[in-house]
Amino acid sequence: MTRQITIWALAALCLMGASCAMKVERKSASYYLKHKQEITEILNNYHALYNKQPFSCGFTDRSYKYFVMQIMTDTVRYIYNTELNKETLYKAVKLVRYDTARLRLMMDQMKNIKLLWMDKTSFWVNEKEEIVTFLSFKSVAVEQPFTENKYYILLFTDQRLDIPELRERLKKGDLARIEDKVYFMIGNQYR
């Protein structure tokens, strides 16, 4: 028994050592520029479907097998997960009358570029709401255990934002501008 524990402990240490020694490549502006076309297509599909009924969506596992949708009404948010109950999700999609072909295409596109989550969020500037679409990916380019547990988040704004808070965040380096209305940041939460 003691021998078994020692072997497991050594194996775990080797694994951790190997993952630490591995060169960790973090996603940055170049990742967006490389996948710009796919990301633009995903965004177009997302906005078209979102206009029918607001929602957010993504995957819950590393193999990108299980899909989650959060469909929002004014007062209720419905969360459906294909891992637990596919039928309920299909029923909801049918009920809302989403374009299922477009939804399927968007899902496949998300899977291809390993996009974890997509949603819209808002912040307030001078009592005015600014809506931002965000896309989350794992921050490192490798799919190994014990890698950095952070997320590469792309932010898309509708208009060029020039506000003191944003300038401050850009200056501090916790937000980076890629293009006029595209930014990225490394965050602790993917949704």
Next chain:
Amino acid sequence: MSPAPMHMIKCSLCFCWLLIGFLATAQPDTTVLNLYAGTSDSAKNAALALLKQEDTTKGSPLWPAVNPHLFYSNLYKNVLYPLKINQGKSTNFCGYAALTHLMLVDQPQVYVKAVLELFHTGQTIVHGTTMKASLRIRKAAGTFRNKGELDIRHADQLWFLTLADEFKGYLNWLDFKYNPGNENTAWGATNFSKFNRMVRKVGGYGTRAAGSDFLRPWKSNFSEYIQAQLQKGTVMLYLNSKLMFPHRFTDITLRVPTHFVVLYQIYKVGDLIEFKYWDYGMKTEQQITHKRLFKMIFGITSISHD
């Protein structure tokens, strides 16, 4: 029929006053809550009547950063749409928001009176509990940034900060005094017993609690117990929010409670549990396995309708 003598009328009046006095003192010291029946028109109208007496253009020197326009529009919205009350992004205000949601549905006039008194005088008495806003939080209310809609909800900032400053649990021992940015630190955190204390003292409700900050409720079947409690009254859950939205991207998830929600429905759908709860300004309906429900819940607070 001859008119009743004067002393008889006096006696009758005295008896009536005594009866009214007796009835008033015979009321239980806890408020009866029926969250699921929604806000009564009389309660809502009483709250709106209080607001109508206010000069909505006039600020308060006690709260220099609170904008009167944002303050009063926030109060009106809270009374008209009690579901929409929101703790904001990146804050530890979920416990205060859950309690406020209960009050807005059930006793909006009490809530409005308390917030207005705080705004005008810096202190209030709610259900016999005195709350006094300290100078630090009076300066801070109205200054929040990057907290989502809470940025423009100045009445909510004032109220949440006052609750957080007034009620302390062991999680707040390390950071007792407010400093800017403390909204998402230990200063604003709420543990299970502190939450129940607030529900009793500020909400005026009688509570029954199962569970704790570390150990899950000692119940053989969570869903059946919660369903039974829902039959009797209102239920609030203290749970781990990360386990509410399971994913396999992280290797370790700490098994500790982090979030308060108000439960609206729970029932079985095949092998799964479907439940509907309130948090972040809206209701959420989702399905979950029995095992995850067990892992997720650390505390169950019930308020009986009786």
